[in-house]
Amino acid sequence: MPLPNATSRRQFLTLLGISAAAVSCGRATAGGVSGSGRTKTLRYQGTAGQVTLPELAEDLGYLGDVKLRWIGNTISGPQDIQSAATGQTDFGGAFNGAVVKLAASGAPIKAVVSYYGSxxxxxxxYYVLEDSPIRSARDLIGKKVGMNTLGAHAEALxxxxxxxxGLSPADIGKVEPLVVPPLNTEQSLRRGQIDVGVLGGILRDKALAEGGVRPLFTDHQxxxxxxxxxxxxxxxxxxRNPDTAQTFVTAVAKAIEWARTTPREDVVARMTEIVRKRGRNEDTASLKYWRSYGVAETAGRIADKEFQLWIDWLAGRDEIKKDRIEASGLYTNEFNKYVKGSGS
Known part of the structure; x- marks a missing residue:
């Protein structure tokens, strides 16, 4: 689907694209390595008011002697993985379509574990107000859809x-995706600044609890x-750091299964305590709505199908050359050593 206008396209390409110089820099500096070429400290970006799987894994003790070093909060998945690709952080996470596009541009990255899903x-x-006249896909023509970033999960779905x-490419081009920070999406929808707001997880459940909104459709549907x-x-x-990579991936895998098998109220309590302990003056109220990370496969192991869908989707829009990238080359499960019961 084409981006709504030239300005949005430039912003998206700036965010997701990676120049030859940046790729070169990433190859030279990625990993935050010392002279010995080894690291036990992983620089990363977090999310305000939420607990990422690596943060949960660290609190549960699964990272062992590997430590996390928070350097700030990410603005989007594409930005997060570009930061990893250029060596500003040691790992990043994004929608698999964004991973495909960044890898296709030449970035030296490898997906190692799934961390969210549906x-x-x-x-x-994709929520509208209860009394909105929008009832079908065709009703979206000429309407504004607020989402966290362009070119990622929300726009692809x-x-x-x-x-x-059944909308034609011309009609699809008349639907306007707009960037709206997730924390502001519900408010923007209720104020009529956008016609549809993309809400997920705890922000979705909070909006539903307050009432007055209804789903047009969901990615799970x-x-x-x-x-x-x-x-x-x-x-x-x-x-340079195969042991650290294995510790990191396996710890995330264990955290996925811990969250999957632990009573929800216990997971929420643990997350709330993690946010409070890090002392960043964050609101923990929305954590009570947490239900799942949504990872489909056991321990976050990756399969070809999770990338092939987006390879096909991007190639169909001439965003990438399909014959130049293979799903199996985008990821590895080599470092995922999770064994059932090891996360207890």
Whole structure:
């Protein structure tokens, strides 16, 4: 689906694209390595008011002697993985379509473990006000859809929804995706600044609890259970730090299964305590709505299908050359040593 206008396209390409110079810099500096070429400290970006799987894994003790060093909060998945690719952080996570596009541009990255997805509890919904006249895909023509970033999960699913409901490329181009920070999406929808707001996880459940909104569709309705995003490491980091890579991936895998098998109220309590302990003056109220990370496969292991869907989607829009990239080359499960019961 084409981006709504030239300005948005430039912003998206600036965010997701990576220049030859940046790739070169990433190959030279990625991993935050010392002179010995080894590191036990992983620089990363977090999310305000939420607990990422690596943060949960560290609090549970699964990272052992590997430590996390927070350097700030990410503005989007594409930005997060570009920071990893250029060596500003040691790992980043994004929607798998964004991983495909960044890898296709020449970035030296490898997906190593899934970290979010869609299930009956964790999904992204495209919400309208209760009394909105929008009832179908065709009703979206000329309307504004607020989402966290362009060129990622939310826009891709919107495109699939519009295509499956028979809209032509010309009509799809008249639907306007707009960047709205997730924390502001509900408010923007209720104020009429956007016609549709993409809400997921705790922000979705909070909006539903307050009432007055209804879903037009959800990504889970479109695709069922699926893992949607992966954490990536650079190839250079993996080459220099295979032990740290294995510790990191396996710890995230254990955290996924811990969250999956632990009573929800206990997970929420643990997350709330993690946010309070880090002392960043964050609101923990929305954590009570957490239900699932939505990862489909056991321990976040990755399969070809999780990338092939987006390879096909991007190639169909001439965003990438399909014959130049293979799903199996985008990821590895080599470092995922999770064994059932090891996370207890």
């Amino acid at each position: 299930d009956e509890h964790a999904y992204s919904g 919107l495109g699939i929804y519009l295509e499956r409901n 479109l695709l069922g259970d699926f893992s949607a995003g992966t954490y990536v490491l650079t190839e250079r980091f993996i080459e």
